[in-house]
Amino acid sequence: MSETNVALPSMRVSYEAGALNESSLAATWYEQLQLWFDEAVRADLIEPNAMVLATADTNGIPSSRTVLCKGFDERGVVFFTNYTSAKSHDLKATQVAAATFPWLGLQRQVNVRGTVEKVSSAETAEYWAERPRGSQLGAWASPQSQVVAGREALKSSLSGIQRRFADAEKVPVPPHWGGWRIRPDYVEFWQGRPDRLHDRLRFRRSNDLWTVERLAP
Structure with a gap:
């Protein structure tokens, strides 16, 4: 057994960077995400817009990969990809996805889960125009x-x-390329705390009404 494997059980960090309370939470999930995103940028985290996207095929076989968030607002969280990719095949088939922003440098993560939809061709064209020609x-x-x-x-x-x-x-947008939007029904804000008593506050949508719930760590 390698030295790394022997050391794994003892690898741990005491999370003491901050706290998350109901009183300090923004009124909406996207306003809270904006607050934390801005803090991640100011903290100089590497690619703060990177998020781990999870999908599943029609047999329930899951897949995950890291993609870059390219926008979010009250409608949801947006990323762009090839519409013939494995992830897009999953999204077309199941119409659901989950994503996690792993801001480990701030001892935080944000988990988003919901249905998906393609973004409009106009939104795709607007983002495409900002991409480097090589991309x-x-x-x-x-x-x-x-x-x-x-x-x-x-x-x-x-x-x-x-x-x-x-x-x-100008290079035109490929017909097989565009954006997906995750329309969340569930957004959890996770802040690490000492003794693994982490703060977990969840925005949950039901019948277009949002409620905030605290989850046990």
Whole structure:
């Protein structure tokens, strides 16, 4: 057994960075998310908009991966991807997803769960226009989640796309690419506390009405 495995049971951190109380909670989940997101940015956390997205297929087999949140408001949390990817196949089939913002540097996490919908073509176009040209070309070149012969096959595909759009001032949005929005029914704000008595406050929606509940750690 490796030294790392021997040490695993003793690896622990005492969470003492802060507290989360009902009295300090914002009126809505998205306002609270904005407050914490701003604090994550000010704390210089690496990619504070990174979130772990969880989906499942029609057989209930789960998958998770890290994606980048590209917007949130009262409607939900948005990310962009290839609509032919494995995650998109799951989302089309089940119409539900969950995501976690793992702000470990602040001893916090935010968990979002709800139904999903595609964002409008206008929203997709607006975000697409902000992407670096290289990322735009990569979206055209990559058959996301499909088996490829090797990295050279990807490089060859990218070279072909670069030639295709060499004279184009603007690269158009691929028809197979766009945004998804998670429309939450459940948003939990988790703050680590000493002795594992963590603060867990959950916004829960029922019949379009939101309630706040404290969960036991």
